[in-house]
Structure formats: C-alpha cells, structure tokens
Amino acid sequence: MTEDEDGEIVKKIMHVMRRAPHGTIYTYEGLEMVLIMSAYDQDISISFIDDGVYALLKDQDTAGLEIKGFAKTFKALDGYDVEKLYVDKVSLEERGLKPEDLIVDVEVLDSAAIGKLMKEQDVVIHQ
Amino acid sequence: MKIGILLKEGPYNHQAADSAYQFAKAALKKGHEVESVFLYNDGVINVSNKAEPPQDDRNLFERWSKLGEQGVEILACIAASKRRGISDDVLVNHSSITGLGTLTDIAIRVDKLVTFGD
Numbered sequence: 605m606t607e608d609e610d611g612e613i614v615k616k617i618m619h620v621m622r623r624a625p626h627g628t629i630y631t632y633e634g635l636e637m638v639l640i641m642s643a644y645d646q647d648i649s650i651s652f653i654d655d656g657v658y659a660l661l662k663d664q665d666t667a668g669l670e671i672k673g674f675a676k677t678f679k680a681l682d683g684y685d686v687e688k689l690y691v692d693k694v695s696l697e698e699r700g701l702k703p704e705d706l707i708v709d710v711e712v713l714d715s716a717a718i719g720k721l722m723k724e725q726d727v728v729i730h731q
Numbered sequence: 732m733k734i735g736i737l738l739k740e741g742p743y744n745h746q747a748a749d750s751a752y753q754f755a756k757a758a759l760k761k762g763h764e765v766e767s768v769f770l771y772n773d774g775v776i777n778v779s780n781k782a783e784p785p786q787d788d789r790n791l792f793e794r795w796s797k798l799g800e801q802g803v804e805i806l807a808c809i810a811a812s813k814r815r816g817i818s819d820d821v822l823v824n825h826s827s828i829t830g831l832g833t834l835t836d837i838a839i840r841v842d843k844l845v846t847f848g849d
Contacts, residue, residue, distance in 0.1 A: 613839055630739075630849075633772055636810060640831035646839065727844045729737065 605726050608645065615726040616647045621656035622730065625675065626666065631659050632674055634731025639677075642684035649688035649725075650681075651718055652710070657695045660706040679708045692718055732763045735841035737834065739848030741773035742791040743784070748777055751847035752794050755803065766841055767804035768795070769834045772848070775807040775817045778826040792823050799825025806833060 606614045619638050625631045642648055652660060659678065666673035681689070689710040696702070696712060703712055713721070722728055736755055740747035755765045770777055782792050799805040805826035807817055812828050819828060838844045 615839055617838060629772065633811060637771070637831055637834070641835045641838075644832070644835045644839070646835070727838045728846075729838075729844070730846050730848060 606647075612645065614645065614647055616649070616724060617641060617727040617729065618722060618725045619648070619650045620722075620728060620730045621650060621652050621659055622654045624655040625659040625661075625664070626669060626671055630731050631656065634729075635674060635677055637729070637731070638681070638686060639684060642681075642686050647688075648686050649690065649721070650686065651690040651692070651721070652695070653692045653718070654695050655699075657691055657699060657701060657706075660689075660691070660708060660710065661701070662705055662707045675707050681708070690718055690721065732758075732843060733841045734758055734763050734765050735837040735844040736765065736768040737844060737846045737848075738768055738770050738774040738777065739772040739846065741776040742782070744773075745849060747847040747849065748774070748791050749789075752791070752798070754845065754847070755798060759801075759803075765803050767806055767837050768798065769837060770805070770807040771811050771834070773811075773815065774848075775812045775815055778805060778807050778823050779817060779821050780823045781821055796823040796825050799823075808834070 608614050619634055621631050621634060623630050664673055664675045691710045691712050693712050693714050736751050738751045742748045758765050777791060777795055784790050795805050806829045809828050809830050
C-alpha cells in the first residue's frame, strides 16, 4: 500500500485467472472486474495460472460456441493502464505453449516468483 | 480489523456461501468489523427473495438478510445481477444492488478482502 501524489491510497491488487476462458464465466466476469477497477488508480496486476493461461491464446475462435470471445480485451488492457501481466512458466510449459503463442506481451515467471508477488499484494482476488 | 468479503458462488450448489457466512459470523464474534459482503458471479443469487429452501435445511437467503440487519452491507453486483435475473424487486431485506466500483472502494478501505469461491 502506498499513497499517490494527492495522498490517495494506492493498493496492490492482483487478479488471479486460473481457468480456461470458456466453460465457465469466471475469467470473463473476472476481466470485467479488472476493467472497472482499472479506473480507480490502483496498482492492478493479473496472474495467469493453470488453465488460466489459455485465456491469452492467440487465434481463438468462439463462433461455434456462440459465446463472445474476449481474448482481444486482454490485449487492450494497456490502454487501461493494466500492464502487469504475469504468466506461470510451468503452466505454460505443461500445456506445450510458448510466450509467442499468447496474444499479448507478458512476463513469464516461475511459481516461486509469482508466489512472492502474491505475498506483496494488499488484495488477491481469485477469479 | 476491518474486513470485506467477496462471495463468488451461489447458494447450496457450492459450500462457499456457507463458508463466507460462517467466516463473517466468527469474525464479528471476535470483535472484528465486517463492513460488507459483496456478491459476484453466481453469488448474487444469494439475495433472491424468490427461493424457498426446505424447512429442515438452513435458509441461506434469510442468513444474509439477518446479517444485513446487523449492519453488514450485503451488496450484489449490478452487472452480475442483470445476467441472472436479480433486480431490486426480488431482493431479500437489508441487501442492495450496486456496481463494481463499490467493490473497488471496499478493497481500498478494508484491512482484508477475503474471497470465497470455487
């Protein structure tokens, strides 16, 4: 927790995406929460763990599901000043994925490093 | 300690709603201030006044209403509510609908925001 130049509290808030983007609504509604919170000048980050890494996969086509795709919204997050995107290295490797398979530039970290970041947060929200 | 609760699962299908309630009760008993319970995802269904659970089972909807009566804010997210047919006219007493901005304010204000979900 810090204060900005106007003396307002700035908290470190991490959202944790752990599930595949489709199949449940958690990732999508989680992203909606991130977008709203981004308007409040807080120190927002997102970590992608387990099947959560699939949310960032390039070339997703949800037409057959008749569900709106939202991978592109992750790409637009820097426009909302949400630039801290962390991906768990093991989760990526276990799924045969490389950082270049993802739609947006991320920081790939080992589990211990993500754990350390989580410990530094004021708020961790599991989506 | 000032505590906020984020509940992300609906009633009965998942134990999260029970756990969140038990946590709130225990925290209050210990003298902590439970400022608010914010309902997100299917969690918003917890404040429907349309449900009639069997008499011999716990009534989760009444629990939240009573907690609200004791001064804990029981808040359902408007976007999540709209998706699931929750509106002002179907809310249990002492609960209300609000936006995700309110959750952000809660996260900033409380000492701990505790999430209950899957």
